[in-house]
Amino acid sequence: MKRSTKRKPSDLIAAIIIGCVFIAAVIYISDIVGIPKFWLEKDIRSQQKISDDWTVEGTVSDQIAIYLSYPEDRSDCTYSFYLNRPGLSLGYFFCVGGSLGESENFVGELVINGYTDRAYFSMNLSKVARAEISDGSNVETIALDSDKPFTLILPVNEEKTVTFYDVDGNIVETRRDFI
Numbered sequence: 075m076k077r078s079t080k081r082k083p084s085d086l087i088a089a090i091i092i093g094c095v096f097i098a099a100v101i102y103i104s105d106i107v108g109i110p111k112f113w114l115e116k117d118i119r120s121q122q123k124i125s126d127d128w129t130v131e132g133t134v135s136d137q138i139a140i141y142l143s144y145p146e147d148r149s150d151c152t153y154s155f156y157l158n159r160p161g162l163s164l165g166y167f168f169c170v171g172g173s174l175g176e177s178e179n180f181v182g183e184l185v186i187n188g189y190t191d192r193a194y195f196s197m198n199l200s201k202v203a204r205a206e207i208s209d210g211s212n213v214e215t216i217a218l219d220s221d222k223p224f225t226l227i228l229p230v231n232e233e234k235t236v237t238f239y240d241v242d243g244n245i246v247e248t249r250r251d252f253i
Contacts, residue, residue, distance in 0.1 A: 107164045108159075108166045108167045109166050110165050110166075111139070111166065114132070114141065114156060115132075115141070117168070118141055121168065122143070122152055124143045127145065129142075129143065129144055129146070130143045131225070132225045133193075133226060134227070135191050135227045136158060137157070137190070138156065138191050138193055138227060139154075139155070139156040139158075140153065140154070140184070140193035141225065142154075142174075142195055142197070144223060148197060150173070151173065151197050152171060152172070152173050152174070153172060153174060154168065155171060155184055155193060155253075156168055156169055169186075170184070170253060174197055179200050180196065180200065180247045181195070181247070181248045182194065182195045182248075182251070183236075183251070184250075185250060185251070186252075187253070190230075191228065191230075192229075192236075193226070194224075194225070194227075194228065194248075195225045196223060196224055196238075196246075197223045198220065198221070200246045202220060202240055202246050203220040203239060203240060204216060204238070204239050205226065205239075206238075206239065207230065208234065208237070220241045236248070
């Protein structure tokens with residue numbers, strides 16, 4: 075009596091399903107699937123437990139994303155910083171975040187090794203009205219609303235400097251952190 079070597083279609087379907095689950099697990103474990111740009115606010119609210127009545131706003135580039143979350147009275151603030159890794163990276167990955175107290179009266183700057191973009195953020199208690207980007211011979215000015223918190227992502231290298239000015243023309247302190 076000969077044994078049949080013909081496989082059932084259900085065996086093939088099961089093998090395909092098992093293969094897909096295995097590939098999905100490898101991709102998930104290898105950490106190449108990040109958060110899409112349009113889900114960043116949702117991720118911030120859920121992962122950092124930001125209330126629905128808080129404002130969440132930020133700036134996103136191809137490389138990085140910076141967000142501020144704060145209540146209407148601006149008595150508290152949380153910042154969230156994400157990276158879109160070079161190479162095979164499908165989305166943004168949370169990198170660092172923290173709380174800014176009411177007394178935080180400066181512009182934060184995040185410098186990331188290997189990235190050309192820099193993130194700037196402030197609750198704007200200093201009433202920053204403009205940012206000036208200088209390469210030594212040319213100056214580009216970015217107007218800011220002095221009554222609102224802000225986030226900026228700027229392509230800045232070692233040859234360019236960014237200086238923030240308040241409504242009276244005074245320089246506002248920048249605090250730089252390296253990641």
